[in-house]
Amino acid sequence: MAEPARSILAPFLAIGLVVAGGAGAFAYTAGWLSPDRLTPDRMVDAFAPPGGPAPGHRRNHAKGVCFTGVFEANGAGAALSRARVFATGGYPVVGRFNFGTPDPNAPDATARARGLSIKVSTPDGQEWRSAMISAPVFPVSTPQAFYELLKTPKDPNAMKAFAAAHPEIGAFGAWAKSAPWTASYAEERYNSLNSFIFTDSGGEDRAVRWSFIPEATPVPVPAEDLPKRGRDFLEKEIAERIAAGPARWTLAVTVAEPGDPTADPSKAWPAGRKTVEVGKLVAQKIEPEADGPCRDVNFDPTVLPSGIRTSDDQFPAARSAAYAVSFDRRSAEAKDYPAK
Amino acid sequence: MTIVSEPRAAAMTESRPRFTPLQRALHWLMAIGVLSMLFIGVGMVSTVTQTHLTLVSIHKPLGIALLVLVIIRIAVRLTTGAPALPADLPEPMKLAAKLSHLAFYGLMVSMPLIGWAMLSAADYPITLWGGFTLPPIVSPSRELHAWLWDAHRTLAFCFFALVLLHIAAALFHVLVRRDGVFQQMAGGEG
Numbered sequence: 006m007a008e009p010a011r012s013i014l015a016p017f018l019a020i021g022l023v024v025a026g027g028a029g030a031f032a033y034t035a036g037w038l039s040p041d042r043l044t045p046d047r048m049v050d051a052f053a054p055p056g057g058p059a060p061g062h063r064r065n066h067a068k069g070v071c072f073t074g075v076f077e078a079n080g081a082g083a084a085l086s087r088a089r090v091f092a093t094g095g096y097p098v099v100g101r102f103n104f105g106t107p108d109p110n111a112p113d114a115t116a117r118a119r120g121l122s123i124k125v126s127t128p129d130g131q132e133w134r135s136a137m138i139s140a141p142v143f144p145v146s147t148p149q150a151f152y153e154l155l156k157t158p159k160d161p162n163a164m165k166a167f168a169a170a171h172p173e174i175g176a177f178g179a180w181a182k183s184a185p186w187t188a189s190y191a192e193e194r195y196n197s198l199n200s201f202i203f204t205d206s207g208g209e210d211r212a213v214r215w216s217f218i219p220e221a222t223p224v225p226v227p228a229e230d231l232p233k234r235g236r237d238f239l240e241k242e243i244a245e246r247i248a249a250g251p252a253r254w255t256l257a258v259t260v261a262e263p264g265d266p267t268a269d270p271s272k273a274w275p276a277g278r279k280t281v282e283v284g285k286l287v288a289q290k291i292e293p294e295a296d297g298p299c300r301d302v303n304f305d306p307t308v309l310p311s312g313i314r315t316s317d318d319q320f321p322a323a324r325s326a327a328y329a330v331s332f333d334r335r336s337a338e339a340k341d342y343p344a345k
Numbered sequence: 346m347t348i349v350s351e352p353r354a355a356a357m358t359e360s361r362p363r364f365t366p367l368q369r370a371l372h373w374l375m376a377i378g379v380l381s382m383l384f385i386g387v388g389m390v391s392t393v394t395q396t397h398l399t400l401v402s403i404h405k406p407l408g409i410a411l412l413v414l415v416i417i418r419i420a421v422r423l424t425t426g427a428p429a430l431p432a433d434l435p436e437p438m439k440l441a442a443k444l445s446h447l448a449f450y451g452l453m454v455s456m457p458l459i460g461w462a463m464l465s466a467a468d469y470p471i472t473l474w475g476g477f478t479l480p481p482i483v484s485p486s487r488e489l490h491a492w493l494w495d496a497h498r499t500l501a502f503c504f505f506a507l508v509l510l511h512i513a514a515a516l517f518h519v520l521v522r523r524d525g526v527f528q529q530m531a532g533g534e535g
Contacts, residue, residue: 016520023516024509031505034384036391044391130478132470148393301487302468307398311476315398323393325401330390332467333494336487 043152045326049334051155054107061342062109064331066120066136069103070240071297074251074289076125082283085211085258086203088312089127091283098286099124101299102190102243105138113239114231117181121195121217121254122304123286131310134302136324137195137217143270144177148323173271185225188234190243191252191288192223199306199324200267200316203258212261212316214274217254217286244291254286268317295345303332361525362428371418372530378411379453383505405460406473412457419450431524445511452504458482459497466490 029038036042052058052065059067075095082091090096100123104116122136145151150171157167168174187193195217203211235241246252260279266272294300307315307325315321335342364372382404389400430439464471465481466489472478483489518526 013521016516019520020513020516024513027509027512031384031387034391035387042391043393045393045397048393129476130470130480131472131476301485305469308470308472315395319395322395322398326390326393326397333491336467337491337494339487339491 043149045330048152048327049330051152052107058107059109060338061335065107066103066105067107067109068111069101069294071292071294071299072100072288074098074287076284076286078284081281085205086312087206088310089129090125090133090310096125096127099298099302112236119193124302132308133310134304134308136304136306137197139193139195140177140180141196142176142273143198144174145171146173146269146271148319186228187223188226190239191221191246192219194218198270199318199320202314202316204312212267213258215258218257220253247288247291252288255282256284257282270318270320303328361529363529365425368421369530375414382407386501408457408460415453428529448507456500459493463493463497466493
């Protein structure tokens with residue numbers, strides 16, 4: 006019995022369509038068909054100076070020095086978060102003092118926003134990583150706006166146009182213009198900027214930000230005096246200071262009230278919010294980055310213990326995605342940043 | 346009357362031996378899981394939005410779940426075997442089928458292990474959920490991380506290409522040869 010005639014082409018066409026559809030969906034998901042999607046790669050590329058990035062180094066906050074120490078929790082934080090790191094006790098810290106620049110050889114005097122990054126390990130195998138800066142607020146409200154800021158040419162007219170489109174940058178600008186300069190990493194206050202959610206043992210959530218407040222009294226110095234102290238004066242100063250004795254910061258956790266701008270790190274929360282001092286960071290030993298314990302640490306602010314999680318703030322996700330790209334690239338360039 | 350040497354007729358008259366229900370369940374469960382992993386993987390590295398974190402938080406436990414499943418699957422395959430391919434399937438296609446299955450097993454085993462090792466080499470805590478973390482399986486090393494990262498990425502693209510090839514081959518058996526090979530793995534009674 007003869008079969009009805011079938012087109013031999015039709016099945017192959019169907020197979021081709023299925024394969025092409027699958028490949029297309031994959032390409033779309035990967036962003037290959039979306040040149041305007043803000044990908045982590047594009048974000049990281051935007052940090053590169055005109056001469057290209059410094060291979061082997063972080064793509065931003067490229068200059069820094071390692072430290073080790075301990076976080077001494079006083080137990081007060083346990084009322085806010087069930088994370089082990091807030092239970093009374095001492096927990097080892099690997100950290101890094103740094104400042105915002107894509108150039109690992111930048112003169113320390115050029116650093117307006119100085120940074121403190123920490124990785125705190127607890128006996129339950131969990132970690133709390135945080136990368137903070139000395140500015141009280143972030144320049145802009147969204148990762149997209151930050152990308153646009155990075156892409157804005159550094160001429161006054163372009164910056165003026167950007168500021169007009171993103172007026173929130175005024176608060177950061179005012180800080181950068183008027184905040185006193187110090188000559189030491191140990192005299193800076195470092196702020197989370199982003200908000201996170203603390204969950205207590207009863208399951209209650211609170212939106213918080215935090216700051217590490219220096220024990221050392223900040224000594225204001227004229228900005229124009231800083232270059233005279235030498236290219237690496239921040240690293241030298243902190244090494245000498247800590248060789249003589251540990252440097253300390255108090256960790257103060259600020260709890261948001263309903264309506265506070267938890268999603269927008271460019272906006273400070275109103276004064277008078279409940280603030281809890283939950284412990285002290287003790288920096289005990291400085292080590293050069295090239296051989297140091299912080300060189301290969303990605304201080305991804307979304308590496309959080311159970312009891313802390315990200316909030317409606319868009320930045321930690323963007324930072325996590327971009328830091329991973331930076332880490333992936335520099336770890337592939339290990340030969341360009343050998344241990345000394 | 347049917348002519349038994351005519352493959353299409355043969356497929357219609359006698360049902361070929363099939364994979365066991367457990368094998369079929371594992372196949373389809375893992376098919377969904379693997380395809381999801383590949384899309385989640387390329388998606389999570391393509392965005393800086395909150396979706397990035399959501400996808401990463403699925404990628405890790407799903408990868409480990411697939412590693413557990415493939416171990417069970419290999420044990421089942423070694424003990425149960427697989428139904429034979431049609432005798433009249435050309436030898437090169439038989440070889441391609443066997444090699445592609447080997448490649449699948451290799452990728453299903455190696456991808457989660459490479460991912461796990463890659464996170465270990467980068468010194469990230471390998472958090473699956475809530476505070477449950479896996480131990481590292483290699484020591485932190487940027488050189489090793491770079492190598493594993495490249496391998497994870499390259500093999501992911503190979504994996505997706507193999508999946509497309511597999512789907513094309515399955516459809517070829519269904520639509521062109523109509524030889525019952527797809528039905529060996531398809532759902533339904535039996």
